[in-house]
Amino acid sequence: MNIIPRKYEGETVVVVATGPSLTQQQADYIGEARRLSKCKVLTINNSFLLCPFADIHVACNDNWWDYYWNHPMLSAMRAEKWTRYKHQAEKYNINYIDSVDEPGLSKNQNLVHINKGSGPMAINFATLYGFSKIILVGHDMSFAEDYNGNTKNPGSTPRHFFGEYPEVMQHFPRSTQSIAPDGTIIGLIQAYSGMIDDLSDLDVVNCTPGSRLPSFRLSPLETEL
Secondary structure: OOOOOOOOOOOEEEEEOOOOOOOHHHHHHHHHHHHOOOOEEEEEHHHHHOOOOOOEEEOOOOOHHHHHOOOHHHHHOOOEEEEOOHHHHHHHOOEEOEEEOOOOOOOOOOEEEOOOOHHHHHHHHHHHHOOOEEEEEOOOOEOOOOOEOOOOEOOOOOOEOOEOOOHHHOOOOOHHHHOOOOOEOHHHHHHHHOOOHHHOOOEEEEOOOOOOOOOOEEOOHHHHO
16 A cells, blocks of 8 residues: 555544653553544554554654564554555565655655654654544653764663664764754754644644653643543
């Protein structure tokens, strides 16, 4: 499949990213809300480890699928799995979607905008699926204050809820280009900001505790589900 089906028109989705604030308690709460038909769930990269019940799974890096494909939790997931690499789609019999590096959101069902990262790209997936309310968790948008992308030093606190990716998949944005001195991921935040106009008719709420993403309203997860 290379066309995202608009089959969740008007529904709510929780988009689960991999920020360090993500916890098993949050995942369990989301799973129960899904069981009660309050929402669907879209996982990004390794967040499947806490939310194997997801309906949609997105991984935007090429070698992610090679590294994790044999993980028993991933193979057991019934989620619709998506990659933007045609050879990976063919290799693992998963869904392929074309992608371009452009600002804002794609309105075409057969195309997503990369927008500098998997989080913004996942929001584009959510809009193309037809969801009218998008709840964000694990969108911390900050690294440790002593993070140093030039020396590939993640700093004194985790960048992800699970720690670090294997070395072959580690990506260290350069501090001078996209990371503020206090660790705020300003480059990625700019990508989210560029999507605001395209999301004006939708309810996008950030339920990530301590998030530095200012683009959307903040609210506790329990209030929104």
